[in-house]
Amino acid sequence: MTRELHSFPGGLQMPTFKTLSDQEMSILHPLPERLILPLQQHIGIPSQPCVSIGDKVLKGQTIARAFGYVSVPMHASTSGKIIDIGDYPVPHPSELKAPCIVIESDGEDKLFDIRPTNEYASVDPKELQDVIRECGIIGLGGAGFPAHVKLNEGVENAVDTLIINGVECEPYITCDDRLIQEKASYVVAGTRMIRHAVQAKHCVIAVEEDMPAAYAELEKLIDDDIELVKVPTRYPAGGEKQLIQVLTGKEVPSGGLPIHAGIVMHNVATAAAVFRAVTRGEPVISRYVTVTGLVEKSRNLQVLLGTTVKDCIKACNFEADENCRVILGGPMMGMHVTNPDVPVIKTTNCILVQENIPRLPEMPCIRCGNCVDVCPVNLLPQQLYWFAKTDNTEASQRHHIFDCIECGCCSYVCPSNIPLVQYYRYGKSQIAAEERRRDGADHASARFAARNERLQKDEREKQSVKEEKRIANQKEDKQSYINAAVERSKAKRALNKKTLEDTNKDD
Ligand code: SF4
Ligand code: SF4
Incomplete structure (x- = not known):
C-alpha cells in the first residue's frame, strides 16, 4: 500500500x-x-x-x-x-x-x-x-x-x-x-x-x-x-x-x-x-x-x-x-x-566555495509578509526579528523563537535583505545568556546565604566558647576568691593566736 x-x-x-x-x-x-x-x-x-x-x-x-x-x-x-x-x-x-x-x-x-x-x-x-x-x-x-x-x-x-x-x-x-x-x-x-x-x-x-x-x-x-x-x-x-x-x-x-x-x-x-x-x-x-x-x-x-x-x-x-x-x-x-585550515569533522557534510560578493545593505522591514508565507514552522519571522533587535527576550520566547530551525527561508525571500537568521541566533544567545546570568545569580545568592549561615555559625560557636570560658573563669575566680578568703581567714586566725600567746607571755 x-x-x-x-x-x-x-x-x-x-x-x-x-x-x-x-x-x-x-x-x-x-x-x-x-x-x-x-x-x-x-x-x-x-x-x-x-x-x-x-x-x-x-x-x-x-x-x-x-x-x-x-x-x-x-x-x-x-x-x-x-x-x-x-x-x-x-x-x-x-x-x-x-x-x-x-x-x-x-x-x-x-x-x-x-x-x-x-x-x-x-x-x-x-x-x-x-x-x-x-x-x-x-x-x-x-x-x-x-x-x-x-x-x-x-x-x-x-x-x-x-x-x-x-x-x-x-x-x-x-x-x-x-x-x-x-x-x-x-x-x-x-x-x-x-x-x-x-x-x-x-x-x-x-x-x-x-x-x-x-x-x-x-x-x-x-x-x-x-x-x-x-x-x-x-x-x-x-x-x-x-x-x-x-x-x-x-x-x-x-x-x-x-x-x-x-x-x-x-x-x-x-x-x-x-x-x-x-x-x-x-x-x-x-x-x-x-x-x-x-x-x-x-x-x-x-x-x-x-x-x-x-x-x-x-x-x-x-x-x-x-x-x-x-x-x-x-x-x-x-x-x-574564514580559516580554511579548520578540519573536517563528523558533521561536515559539504564544503561549498562561493564568490565573495559583499552582502547587499540591510534596509528597513516593509511588512510585506513574505517571510511569514515561507516559514515551515508557522512562526512570525518579522515579529521575532523586531523582538531580537530590541533585546525583548520575553516576547521572543512567547513567540517561540526556539522553534525556529534556522532554515533561512525567511532571509532568502526578504526584499529588505535583512539577515533574519542572524537576528534569531543573536536572540537565542541573549536568552541563553540571561538564563546563565539568572542561574549564576541564583548560584551567587545561594552562595551568599551559605556564607552568611557559615559566618553566623562561626560567630555562634565563638560566642559559646567565650561564654564557656567566661563561666569557667568565673568559677575559677570564685574558687580563687574562696581560697584567698580561706587563706586570709587562716592567716588572721594564726595572727590572732600569736597575738594571744604573746599577750599571755607578757602577762
Ligand atoms: S520579508 Fe523582510 S521586509 Fe518582508 S515582512 Fe519579513 S522581514 Fe519585513
Ligand atoms: S529561519 Fe526560522 S523564522 Fe525563518 S523561516 Fe526558518 S524557521 Fe521560520
Missing part, C-alpha cells in the same frame, strides 16, 4: 545545483600528513584525551573517551604519532580555537585490533546501543547528537515508526545521495540494526523525488519490513519535524521531541555507520563530503576526519583565496568559515 503523504507549511522550491556533484563516483581523499581532531565534534560534553604527546596510535584506536552520558569517544583516523594536544581553529561560528588532538601520520594507515559484534538480532538492544556509542556514532546528517541517546529514548518509550532520513533538501549537498548509490547495502542493513535497537513497529526510509538513482539502489535491497518513500523536493523537507509531518501527518508540538509522537529518526549516513560499527567494529573516522561551488571539479570525497578543508578544496583542483568564501554545509544553513 502506498503511504499517504502530507504537507508542511511554507518552504521553498529553489534551484538545487545537485548535478554539479552527484553524477560521479566519490573518490578517496589521499592520506594527509597531519590530522587535527577536535575533542568536540558532537552535541554534548567534549571527549577527554586518553593519550599523551609522543604516543604511537593505530587507525581506529580510541584517543579520547566519552565524558558523561551525552558524549561519545573519538578515534584515531590513521596510524601515527600524537604530536600535540592543544588549541587549534575548529569549525565553529565563533571561529575561536578549541582543544584538539593532532596526529602525524606514519603513512602506513595500520588498523587497530577492532572486533565485530555477534549476529545483531541476537544481541540485546541495550548492548547494541553500547556498541554504537563506543564507535563514536553521532547524527551524521549535520545535527551531531550522540546516536545512543536517541536510541535509548526508543528503548525507554514505545516506538511506532523508525524513519531513516535520506532527504537531502539543501541545495548543492549530495553526500547522502552518493552514499546511498554507492553503499545502499550498508544503509539498509544499518536501518535493520537501528530498528532492532529501538524495537520499532514500522520502518521507513525516505528520499527526495530528485534522487532517482539512490531510490533505485535502495529498492533493489528492501523487503516488506521496510517502506521506501519518495517525498516531494521542497526545502526544508529533510528537517526532522517537517519530514515527520510529511510522512505521518503528525505535528511534533512546540518544545516536543519526535519520540513524543512515537517516532525516532536517524540519517542514512548514521545507518551506514551503524552497519560498519556492528558488523566490523569500525568507529567513525571518515565520512562522505560534497566539495562543490566554484571548485574546478565538484564531487564527493571520502575524507578522513581531521583532514583540513583547504586540502579537500585542493583535491578538487582549487585554491581558496580572499576572492571566495567557504561555507561548511549548504547555502541556507551552512557556516561561513
Whole structure:
C-alpha cells in the first residue's frame, strides 16, 4: 500500500545545483600528513584525551573517551604519532580555537585490533546501543547528537515508526545521495540494526523525488519490513519535524521531541555507520563530503576526519583565496568559515566555495509578509526579528523563537535583505545568556546565604566558647576568691593566736 503523504507549511522550491556533484563516483581523499581532531565534534560534553604527546596510535584506536552520558569517544583516523594536544581553529561560528588532538601520520594507515559484534538480532538492544556509542556514532546528517541517546529514548518509550532520513533538501549537498548509490547495502542493513535497537513497529526510509538513482539502489535491497518513500523536493523537507509531518501527518508540538509522537529518526549516513560499527567494529573516522561551488571539479570525497578543508578544496583542483568564501554545509544553513585550515569533522557534510560578493545593505522591514508565507514552522519571522533587535527576550520566547530551525527561508525571500537568521541566533544567545546570568545569580545568592549561615555559625560557636570560658573563669575566680578568703581567714586566725600567746607571755 502506498503511504499517504502530507504537507508542511511554507518552504521553498529553489534551484538545487545537485548535478554539479552527484553524477560521479566519490573518490578517496589521499592520506594527509597531519590530522587535527577536535575533542568536540558532537552535541554534548567534549571527549577527554586518553593519550599523551609522543604516543604511537593505530587507525581506529580510541584517543579520547566519552565524558558523561551525552558524549561519545573519538578515534584515531590513521596510524601515527600524537604530536600535540592543544588549541587549534575548529569549525565553529565563533571561529575561536578549541582543544584538539593532532596526529602525524606514519603513512602506513595500520588498523587497530577492532572486533565485530555477534549476529545483531541476537544481541540485546541495550548492548547494541553500547556498541554504537563506543564507535563514536553521532547524527551524521549535520545535527551531531550522540546516536545512543536517541536510541535509548526508543528503548525507554514505545516506538511506532523508525524513519531513516535520506532527504537531502539543501541545495548543492549530495553526500547522502552518493552514499546511498554507492553503499545502499550498508544503509539498509544499518536501518535493520537501528530498528532492532529501538524495537520499532514500522520502518521507513525516505528520499527526495530528485534522487532517482539512490531510490533505485535502495529498492533493489528492501523487503516488506521496510517502506521506501519518495517525498516531494521542497526545502526544508529533510528537517526532522517537517519530514515527520510529511510522512505521518503528525505535528511534533512546540518544545516536543519526535519520540513524543512515537517516532525516532536517524540519517542514512548514521545507518551506514551503524552497519560498519556492528558488523566490523569500525568507529567513525571518515565520512562522505560534497566539495562543490566554484571548485574546478565538484564531487564527493571520502575524507578522513581531521583532514583540513583547504586540502579537500585542493583535491578538487582549487585554491581558496580572499576572492571566495567557504561555507561548511549548504547555502541556507551552512557556516561561513574564514580559516580554511579548520578540519573536517563528523558533521561536515559539504564544503561549498562561493564568490565573495559583499552582502547587499540591510534596509528597513516593509511588512510585506513574505517571510511569514515561507516559514515551515508557522512562526512570525518579522515579529521575532523586531523582538531580537530590541533585546525583548520575553516576547521572543512567547513567540517561540526556539522553534525556529534556522532554515533561512525567511532571509532568502526578504526584499529588505535583512539577515533574519542572524537576528534569531543573536536572540537565542541573549536568552541563553540571561538564563546563565539568572542561574549564576541564583548560584551567587545561594552562595551568599551559605556564607552568611557559615559566618553566623562561626560567630555562634565563638560566642559559646567565650561564654564557656567566661563561666569557667568565673568559677575559677570564685574558687580563687574562696581560697584567698580561706587563706586570709587562716592567716588572721594564726595572727590572732600569736597575738594571744604573746599577750599571755607578757602577762
Ligand atoms: S520579508 Fe523582510 S521586509 Fe518582508 S515582512 Fe519579513 S522581514 Fe519585513
Ligand atoms: S529561519 Fe526560522 S523564522 Fe525563518 S523561516 Fe526558518 S524557521 Fe521560520
